[in-house]
Amino acid sequence: MTEGPNAGALAAAERGERRGLFLLCTPAVLLISIVIFLPIGWLFALSFTTEQGGLTLEHYARMLHPAYTKSFQTTFELSFLVTAICAALGYPLAYLMSQVSAVWRAMIFVSVLFPFWTSLLVRTYAWLVLLQRRGLVNTWLQETGIVDEPLRLVHNFTGTAIGMTHIMLPFMVLPLYAAMTAVDRDYVRASASLGASPLKSFWQVFFPLTLPGLLAGVVLVFVLCLGFYVTPAVLGGGRVLMWSMSIERSVAVYSDWGAASALGVVLLVVTLAILWVMNRLFGVERFIGAR
Amino acid sequence: MADSAGVPIAPWRRLWLYALGVAIVLFLVLPTVIVVPMSFGNARFLRFPPQELSLRWYHAYLGSIEWRDATWISLKAAVATMLVATPLGVMAAYGLHASRLRMARLIETALIAPLILPLILVSIAIFFLYARLGLNNTVTGLVLAHCCLAMPFVFVTVLAALKGYDMNQERVARSLGASRFVAFITITLPQIRFSVFSGALLAFITSLDETVVALFISGGDAATLTRRMFTALRDEIDPTVAAISSLLIGVTLTLLALGLVFGDRRRAGRQP
Amino acid sequence: MKPGVTAPPVAIREVTKTYGRFRALDAVSLDIAAGEFVTLLGPSGSGKTTLLMVLAGFVRPDAGSIRFGDTEMVLTPPHRRDIGIVFQNYALFPHMTVAGNVGYPLRLRRIAKAEIARRVEEALALVQLQGYGERRVDQLSGGQRQRVALARAIVFEPRILLMDEPLSALDKKLREQMQIEIRQLHERLGITTVYVTHDQREALTLSDRIAVIDKGRFAQIDAPARLYERPATRFVADFVGESHFLPVEVSAGVVRLGGRPLALGASSTARDGAALLVVRPEKLDVIDGQDTAGLNRIDGVVEGSVYQGESFLLQVRVAGGVRVTMRQPTRREALRRLPGTGEPITLGLHPEDTILVAAEGTP
Numbered sequence: 032m033t034e035g036p037n038a039g040a041l042a043a044a045e046r047g048e049r050r051g052l053f054l055l056c057t058p059a060v061l062l063i064s065i066v067i068f069l070p071i072g073w074l075f076a077l078s079f080t081t082e083q084g085g086l087t088l089e090h091y092a093r094m095l096h097p098a099y100t101k102s103f104q105t106t107f108e109l110s111f112l113v114t115a116i117c118a119a120l121g122y123p124l125a126y127l128m129s130q131v132s133a134v135w136r137a138m139i140f141v142s143v144l145f146p147f148w149t150s151l152l153v154r155t156y157a158w159l160v161l162l163q164r165r166g167l168v169n170t171w172l173q174e175t176g177i178v179d180e181p182l183r184l185v186h187n188f189t190g191t192a193i194g195m196t197h198i199m200l201p202f203m204v205l206p207l208y209a210a211m212t213a214v215d216r217d218y219v220r221a222s223a224s225l226g227a228s229p230l231k232s233f234w235q236v237f238f239p240l241t242l243p244g245l246l247a248g249v250v251l252v253f254v255l256c257l258g259f260y261v262t263p264a265v266l267g268g269g270r271v272l273m274w275s276m277s278i279e280r281s282v283a284v285y286s287d288w289g290a291a292s293a294l295g296v297v298l299l300v301v302t303l304a305i306l307w308v309m310n311r312l313f314g315v316e317r318f319i320g321a322r
Numbered sequence: 323m324a325d326s327a328g329v330p331i332a333p334w335r336r337l338w339l340y341a342l343g344v345a346i347v348l349f350l351v352l353p354t355v356i357v358v359p360m361s362f363g364n365a366r367f368l369r370f371p372p373q374e375l376s377l378r379w380y381h382a383y384l385g386s387i388e389w390r391d392a393t394w395i396s397l398k399a400a401v402a403t404m405l406v407a408t409p410l411g412v413m414a415a416y417g418l419h420a421s422r423l424r425m426a427r428l429i430e431t432a433l434i435a436p437l438i439l440p441l442i443l444v445s446i447a448i449f450f451l452y453a454r455l456g457l458n459n460t461v462t463g464l465v466l467a468h469c470c471l472a473m474p475f476v477f478v479t480v481l482a483a484l485k486g487y488d489m490n491q492e493r494v495a496r497s498l499g500a501s502r503f504v505a506f507i508t509i510t511l512p513q514i515r516f517s518v519f520s521g522a523l524l525a526f527i528t529s530l531d532e533t534v535v536a537l538f539i540s541g542g543d544a545a546t547l548t549r550r551m552f553t554a555l556r557d558e559i560d561p562t563v564a565a566i567s568s569l570l571i572g573v574t575l576t577l578l579a580l581g582l583v584f585g586d587r588r589r590a591g592r593q594p
Numbered sequence: 595m596k597p598g599v600t601a602p603p604v605a606i607r608e609v610t611k612t613y614g615r616f617r618a619l620d621a622v623s624l625d626i627a628a629g630e631f632v633t634l635l636g637p638s639g640s641g642k643t644t645l646l647m648v649l650a651g652f653v654r655p656d657a658g659s660i661r662f663g664d665t666e667m668v669l670t671p672p673h674r675r676d677i678g679i680v681f682q683n684y685a686l687f688p689h690m691t692v693a694g695n696v697g698y699p700l701r702l703r704r705i706a707k708a709e710i711a712r713r714v715e716e717a718l719a720l721v722q723l724q725g726y727g728e729r730r731v732d733q734l735s736g737g738q739r740q741r742v743a744l745a746r747a748i749v750f751e752p753r754i755l756l757m758d759e760p761l762s763a764l765d766k767k768l769r770e771q772m773q774i775e776i777r778q779l780h781e782r783l784g785i786t787t788v789y790v791t792h793d794q795r796e797a798l799t800l801s802d803r804i805a806v807i808d809k810g811r812f813a814q815i816d817a818p819a820r821l822y823e824r825p826a827t828r829f830v831a832d833f834v835g836e837s838h839f840l841p842v843e844v845s846a847g848v849v850r851l852g853g854r855p856l857a858l859g860a861s862s863t864a865r866d867g868a869a870l871l872v873v874r875p876e877k878l879d880v881i882d883g884q885d886t887a888g889l890n891r892i893d894g895v896v897e898g899s900v901y902q903g904e905s906f907l908l909q910v911r912v913a914g915g916v917r918v919t920m921r922q923p924t925r926r927e928a929l930r931r932l933p934g935t936g937e938p939i940t941l942g943l944h945p946e947d948t949i950l951v952a953a954e955g956t957p
Contacts, residue, residue, distance in 0.1 A: 035608050035621065035657025037668055044669055045654050048421075055417030056429050059410045059473055066470045067436055070447035120346050127343040141578075142347045149354055149574045150531040152551050153567040157353045159559060160360065160368055167356070167370050200350060258440030261533050265555050275442040282446050282538075295443040302440055490685035493652050496672040497679040498699035498750065505673075508698075512689045 071299075078292035090293035099277060099294070106274040109188070109263070110256035113195045117252050118245065120196070121203030125244075128204075129211040147201040155262045158194040159185060162266075186268025194266040195256060202255060203248035210244020243313050250309045254302050274298055358571060361564035368561050379565035388550065389562065395540070396530055396547040399461060403468040403529035408522040410469070411476025416506065419484040430481075437474045441534045444471075449538035459541045467539060468529040475528060476521035483517035484510075523577055530573075601786045602663030602753055603628045604649075609658030611644055618644040619655065620810040629784040631777075633797040636807035637833065642790045645807070646756055649788060651675050662753055675754075678747030678785075682759040684739045686731045692718070692742050693727030699750040717749035718742075720779065737768045744776075748783065755787045761796065773799050794834045798822065806830050828951045831872045838918040840871040840892075841953065849950065852913040856890045859946035872949040875907065875921035880931050881940040889942035894918070896935050908932060910939055 081087045093099070128139045146154060161167045162185040169181040184190050214237060222232040260275040267273070274294065281291035356370055361379055363372030383389050414433055418426055436444065448467050449458065457463030487510065495505035511518070533548040540546045547566070554560045604626040611619040618641045626632050634642040647653035649660065651672035660668045667675055687695050693714050700710045718724055721741035726734075734742065740760060747755060757776075761769045777800055780787055791797055797804045798818040805815040806829070814826040825831035828839065842851045844864045849856045851871060858864065873892075881891060894912035901907075906929060908920045920941060922928050933939050 035610055036659040037666075038657035040669055041654055041657060048654070052417045052421035053425075055413040056433075059414035059433055059477065060429060062410065062466070063432060063436060063470050063473070066448060066451065066466055067439070067444055068432075070451035071439070071443065074443075074447055074450060120349075123339060123342050124346045127339055139343070139347060142351045145574070145578065146350050146354060148527060148578055150548070150567070150570045152531070152533055152548050152555070153357070153570050154354050156551070156555055156563055156567055157357045159555060160357065160564070161353055163559065165367065197349065197353065200346075254438075258442050260442050261552065265552070275440070278442050278446060279537075282449065288450070291446055295440070295446060298440050299443055302438070306438065488683065488685060490681045490683060491687060493650070493672070494679060494681065494685045494746075495687075495698070496652075497650055497675070497677050497756075498746070499673050499676075499702040500698075501671070501673050504702070509687055513687075 071295075074288070074292040075296055077288055078296050080289070082289075090289040091297075093290060094293060094297065102272045102274055102277045105188075105272060106257060109192060109195065109271070109273065110253050112192055113199055113256050114249055114253045116192070116196045117199050117203040118249055121200055121207055121248060122245065124200075125204050125207035125211055128208050143201050143204050146197065147205075151198060151261055152265075154198060155194055155265045158190065158197065158266060162190050162193065185266055186270055188267075188271055190266040190268075191263045191271045194262045195259060198259075198262055199252045199255060202251050206247040206251065207241065207244045210241045210247070213244075214240045246309060246313050250305060254305055257302060258298055354571065357564055358568045361561070361568040363561070363564075366561065368559075368564055379561045382562045383565045383569075386562070389547075389566070391543070392545050392547045392550045395461060395464075395544055399464045399468060399546065400526045400529040402461075402465040403472050404522050404526040406465065407469045407473040407525040408476050408518065411473045411521060411525075412480050412518055414473075415477050415480035415484055416510075419481060420489075433477050434474050436470050437478075445535045445538045448535060452539050458539050459544045461544050464536065464540050464544060464546065465529075467535050468532055471532060471535065472525035472528040475524040476518075479517045479521040479524065480514060483514040487514055520581060523581060527574070527577065530570075601628045601784060602665075604754060604786060604788075605659070605661040606645075606649075607659040607661075609645065609648055609655045609660065611641075611648065611653060611655045617810045619648070619658075621658075622807075622810070622812055624805055624812065624815065626786060626788065629786055631780050631787045631789065631800060631802045633789045633791060633801040633804045634807055635791060635794060635797040635804050635834070637792055640807045641810040642792075642807045643758060646758055646788060646790045649754070650677055650679050650756055676750075676752050678750070678752035678755045680740075680743045680747050680755075680757045680760045682762055684743040684763075686739055686742055686746075688731050690731070691727065692723070692729045692731065692734070695731065695742055696727075696746045696749050698746065703750065713749055714745075717745040720748070720782075721745045721775070736764055737772065740764065740772060744779070748779075748785065753786065755785050757787070757789045759791055760789075762791070762793070769796070770799075776800060798834070804834075806833060808833075823947075824949060825872060825951060828870060828872075828953075831949070831951055836875055836919070838873045838875075838916065839951075840873060840912065840916050840918070841914065842869050842871045842950065843867075844869050844950075849948075851890075851892065854891065856943075856948055857888070857945040858948055858950075859944075862948070862950065864950050868953040869950045870953050872951055873918050873943065874947070875919045877943060877947040878918070878920040879942040880920075880922075880933075881942040882931050889944055890948055892918075892941040892943060894939055894941060896933050896937050896939050898935055899932070906932070908939075910941060912941070 078090050079086055079088070081089070124139065124143075128136050131139070163169070164181050164183075164185075166184075168184060169178075172178045173181065184193070218240065219232055219237050222236045223229070227235065258275055259273065260279065263271055263273045264276060264279075275298075278291050278294045278298070281287045281294065360368045360370050360372060362375050362377070363369055364374040364376040364378050365372075414429075418429055448463075452458040452463050452467075455463075457466070491513075492502075492505045492510050495509040496502060500508065531548065532546075533552055536546045536549045537552060540549050551563055551566060554563055604624075606622065606624040606626075608621045608623055609619050610617070610621050620641075622641075622645065624632070634645060636642045644653055648655050648658075651667075651670065655668065658668060659666060662675075687698065690698070693711075696714045696717055697710045700713060705713075714727060715724065718726060721744050723738060723741050723745065726738070726742075731739065731742070740763075743760070760776075761772050764772060773796060789797075789800060798821075801818055803815060803817055804821050806813045806821070808829050814821060814830045816824075816826075821830065822835055825834060825837075831837040831839075840851060842849050842856070844850075844866050846866065847864065849858060849864050849869070849871075856871070878892075879889065881889065892912050894910040897909040897911050897917065899906065899908050901924075904924060906922045906924050908922065909917055910920055911917050918941075922932065
């Protein structure tokens with residue numbers, strides 16, 4: 032403790048001010064703690080408990096059953112695929128955005144933000160309508176003679192992947208764009224002035240500098256895909272069983288809270304582990320918050 | 323804009339980039355937009371372009387008590403969520419920003435957590451909790467849950483605004499005779515109002531669009547629009563959803579425009 | 595605005611503030627007379643701004659007492675301290691007009707509208723901004739913004755005015771003009787003023803007294819002339835003005851520089867042991883056989899010279915290898931006396947200008 036005049040009163044006043052400012056945070060913290068953290072903790076406990084209340088790992092052991100492992104496999108396959116496509120489409124778009132004039136940039140920005148703000152269900156519905164057997168895409172493909180028979184584009188893996196890519200793309204573009212605008216143009220100019228070819232200065236200077244943004248987008252998209260429910264449920268038509276759907280079924284169909292909790296806990300752990308590792312390695316956090 | 327170009331490539335050599343860009347932009351925008359003209363079709367099976375223009379599916383929507391009730395529930399929940407989540411988020415952001423709390427990092431993480439946690443886990447957790455509290459299928463329960471999901475957006479937007487704001491202004495105001503509260507209301511708030519407004523808008527949209535949590539905890543009389551739409555989509559392709567979707571797109575565009583207008587006004591105020 | 599009627603004296607007693615292990619303020623005490631202009635001068639990180647923030651109430655010290663007159667203020671929140679403050683970045687409210695800014699403290703005090711308008715115009719006139727009331731803040735130049743901030747800080751007749759490096763964002767010419775205006779304003783209003791700066795020239799120009807602060811403690815508190823002519827420590831001599839330090843020996847009250855005794859002024863005394871002679875460039879003169887009796891003599895060799903327009907700098911290496919700089923005004927007869935590079939020179943220093951400070955490590 033510091034000695035001196037008024038030390039006690041000053042320390043008390045400091046504590047009072049801190050308490051006041053902390054009180055401002057409490058309603059929000061309390062709400063989230065009660066509505067979200069408390070029941071998640073509850074489910075966590077449930078996942079290790081038998082119906083009689085004893086400790087068990089059986090809920091986790093059951094996850095090795097092929098019915099579950101198949102859904103994990105589907106989930107990871109879809110998530111990898113969608114993340115890869117998003118990166119392949121998102122990088123050029125973000126790059127273009129960082130290169131064009133202000134007007135064009137604004138137009139691309141709006142076209143990225145518009146789906147971002149539009150209801151997820153509306154976008155999913157749109158793809159359902161477009162991709163169905165007699166939908167716009169199939170009609171066009173047949174009319175132009177590319178295919179003779181309508182393709183199966185929806186209620187399967189393909190349709191789910193298309194829809195998810197569409198939903199996830201903005202999450203890839205926004206951190207990428209943030210990273211690209213943060214790149215100091217002088218580096219690139221310097222490398223060009225030193226005689227590097229445009230392609231070389233792109234790959235050796237620009238691309239490495241935007242890598243944190245790319246990783247942020249990849250992590251964000253991948254993690255969101257892992258727990259995605261709505262779009263796969265609708266566009267998969269029940270044939271594409273994802274992790275999230277296993278959880279939903281365990282609760283809604285079987286009322287099997289043990290299994291649902293265990294599935295949820297593992298999903299949470301995987302998600303947090305990915306976020307933690309990537310943040311530790313690359314400090315991607317600042318780009319995820321960039322929107 | 324050759325000057326802003328990072329890598330000096332001749333324009334014709336990056337033609338493929340522009341072409342790809344246009345294709346991606348179309349991919350992003352077209353599928354959603356195309357629903358609007360289709361919704362004005364008459365057939366049970368939606369076509370583009372529609373064979374015959376009609377308001378059949380809009381009538382179907384407005385004529386259905388179920389759809390109308392669901393819309394009403396969703397709007398009520400969205401407005402209530404916005405009204406609760408915005409002040410909570412602003413308070414928390416200010417409290418965290420103004421204090422040098424030792425637990426600041428922890429509190430910040432806790433408040434952002436709903437954005438990071440898998441939504442499906444959050445949904446079953448809330449469902450589980452509400453089953454014990456008797457809050458399932460109530461608007462109160464829905465609003466509380468949506469507040470948790472929407473508040474982080476307000477918190478993050480306002481915190482970012484406060485970080486870019488010169489706290490000396492609030493200090494000056496306090497030395498000039500304003501209590502902390504008065505200084506915040508008269509000096510700080512007017513200057514971060516755009517972020518507060520954006521946060522509120524995001525909170526509204528978050529609640530209006532939220533599907534997964536609603537799927538579990540809203541039902542019966544308190545079923546939301548998204549819940550009914552989801553059920554309608556999973557079972558069959560009901561063209562009424564096209565009409566509703568078009569209306570929702572209209573709402574989105576209006577809100578986006580509102581955001582832009584307020585944004586412009588703010589920028590205009592900065593210019594000499 | 596009545597000059598200085600309500601200005602109380604300020605008593606700062608044993609104020610301590612630590613951030614973790616860092617002592618920003620180490621039990622500092624300072625008395626400021628009613629209506630006095632005191633400057634806190636120090637390098638960045640010295641604690642000068644922290645002390646100002648403690649006075650304003652934005653930083654709560656760990657311990658200490660702050661009295662305005664007879665009233666203990668250290669626990670009073672900022673808005674009840676009745677203090678006007680001007681920040682380096684002005685901190686004007688961008689969503690209000692100039693009049694809105696200046697009238698803000700009056701509106702908080704629920705003063706009648708007409709009265710507010712009158713006093714705002716009066717305050718704007720004081721800072722030479724009559725008729726600027728309806729301007730938006732972003733239409734003003736840096737100097738004008740500074741004036742608005744000043745008007746806002748004095749319009750409600752605060753008991754004390756605090757200024758935190760208010761001029762450092764302005765260019766040199768404007769800064770010097772504003773210094774004069776601030777000085778005149780202070781003389782007119784007689785308001786007790788505490789001013790923070792790291793610019794020693796600004797401190798010398800403005801202040802009644804200067805408190806030099808270093809590492810959270812006061813190194814010296816004195817009027818500008820005394821601070822400059824009689825620095826108490828090496829730090830003060832070094833920070834205020836330009837100084838060179840020559841090691842000297844003191845034994846039996848006699849000061850010797852390289853064996854040659856130095857005469858001290860009437861008011862100076864020296865303790866036995868090692869000490870440093872403070873040499874300021876403009877106090878040195880050239881000894882070339884003319885009327886220089888009574889000056890202390892320092893021998894050296896000219897190493898180089900720099901022409902600076904109004905003065906001429908001569909670098910001289912003196913006995914012991916230390917290099918000192920001598921400044922001569924560029925008058926013809928003064929220049930004629932200067933030896934060229936490589937030539938020997940004898941420098942003269944008046945006994946009254948012969949100042950000793952404690953050597954390093956001996957406080």
